[in-house]
Amino acid sequence: MRATATEWLELADKVYHYRRDRLDAEDLRNLQTHTAKLRGLLHEKADRMKLKLGVEALESVLRQVGGTHYPKSSLVENVEFFLVAAIVILGFRAFFIQPFKIPTNSMWPSYYGMTAETFKPNEETPGAIARAFRFVAFGAQRREVIAPTSGTVSTDFLENGDLAYTLKPGRSWMVFPTTVREYTFYVNDEPVSITVPQDFQGVDQSVRETFFGGDDGFADHLAQLSRSGGKFERHVKEVIAGSGRGVRVTRLPLAQKAAQGDRLLSFDILTGDQLFVDRMSYHFMRPKVGQGFVFRTGAIDSIYMRDRISGQPIDQYYIKRLVGVPGDTLEIKDSRLYRNGQPITGSAAFEKNANQEDGYVGYRNELGLDVAKTMTVPAGHFMALGDNSANSQDSRYWGYVPQSEVVGRPLLIYYPFTKRWGPTR
Numbered sequence: 044m045r046a047t048a049t050e051w052l053e054l055a056d057k058v059y060h061y062r063r064d065r066l067d068a069e070d071l072r073n074l075q076t077h078t079a080k081l082r083g084l085l086h087e088k089a090d091r092m093k094l095k096l097g098v099e100a101l102e103s104v105l106r107q108v109g110g111t112h113y114p115k116s117s118l119v120e121n122v123e124f125f126l127v128a129a130i131v132i133l134g135f136r137a138f139f140i141q142p143f144k145i146p147t148n149s150m151w152p153s154y155y156g157m158t159a160e161t162f163k164p165n166e167e168t169p170g171a172i173a174r175a176f177r178f179v180a181f182g183a184q185r186r187e188v189i190a191p192t193s194g195t196v197s198t199d200f201l202e203n204g205d206l207a208y209t210l211k212p213g214r215s216w217m218v219f220p221t222t223v224r225e226y227t228f229y230v231n232d233e234p235v236s237i238t239v240p241q242d243f244q245g246v247d248q249s250v251r252e253t254f255f256g257g258d259d260g261f262a263d264h265l266a267q268l269s270r271s272g273g274k275f276e277r278h279v280k281e282v283i284a285g286s287g288r289g290v291r292v293t294r295l296p297l298a299q300k301a302a303q304g305d306r307l308l309s310f311d312i313l314t315g316d317q318l319f320v321d322r323m324s325y326h327f328m329r330p331k332v333g334q335g336f337v338f339r340t341g342a343i344d345s346i347y348m349r350d351r352i353s354g355q356p357i358d359q360y361y362i363k364r365l366v367g368v369p370g371d372t373l374e375i376k377d378s379r380l381y382r383n384g385q386p387i388t389g390s391a392a393f394e395k396n397a398n399q400e401d402g403y404v405g406y407r408n409e410l411g412l413d414v415a416k417t418m419t420v421p422a423g424h425f426m427a428l429g430d431n432s433a434n435s436q437d438s439r440y441w442g443y444v445p446q447s448e449v450v451g452r453p454l455l456i457y458y459p460f461t462k463r464w465g466p467t468r
Contacts, residue, residue, distance in 0.1 A: 052078060181314065268295060373420075
């Protein structure tokens, strides 16, 4: 009864604040009097019957003066609560802290992107309980290709040897609209498809590990096909579902035999590190060399900022490490990054890359920072490189980050629950 009384007092306060300018003096006095009486009974810890009479007296007044706030509606109260909560969360996300998911391994081993854990056709895969645990702990999501019939397995390849795919509408968590990649395999020309997130780039590696034992085996397979002099089907594959646009592909065999129901390809997509990003600090202080650095790519005009299949501009959030501010000159020599003629400092990742230790592979000479080349950061821009220099498209490829596109710096990894969980490096 005390809980019920408290709820009616909350409603009485709400009516008072919303409607006191519309009530006459007598109604306002009655509302205040009965509210005070019930509040006094609560304070005195009155018995159940006295509280019940106090609630009924206050309810009688509210019925007369409450307007649209009476009768009391829990549905309306809940809708208001969640609406206000959503506004607060969206405002907090827009101005203070934003969640961010690492899409690729360009910052490995500082941060992990989405990766594929491949299961060979005859390998036992995790059971239902293990899959549930892996989903909760690591965000692992299974993808499998099952042979729809018996025969030769093939798929489409681009001219550079990568698997061809189609971009199509999809759903994230079965609710939110998104874009996915669809990869199609053929068993005796009967298609079977899987979809993966647009940012996920692990299908090629999973196919090479499953069918050829790795990159070397795939290269040998292509060489054998070339020596065989066979004629392979070449056609145009649609790159964006429903667009009519296409790219030229070649259909090549992956395996000569498959039986109906065979598991041709199986892998788990392990989620990339998910971070909280500080959006506020850079409004008051200048970004520092060595910090993790989150920015948006939409304003970067480069062929390297376009989807390799569709040619569409990539407008996403990226994370790299800040290596240069306006006026800095950058250079790479023997795996070490130099800033203004001196070995760069400001992050442990710089030294680990220079010494190629703890998984850091060293900085690589590429394009803008090829051997004997330098890059000087112009005004109003920043320069960003990935820690995984051998597998990172960064400022060496697409140039500089406009100051207007800077989002913030990473604070902590909140998911998945691995040894990297906690404050960022």
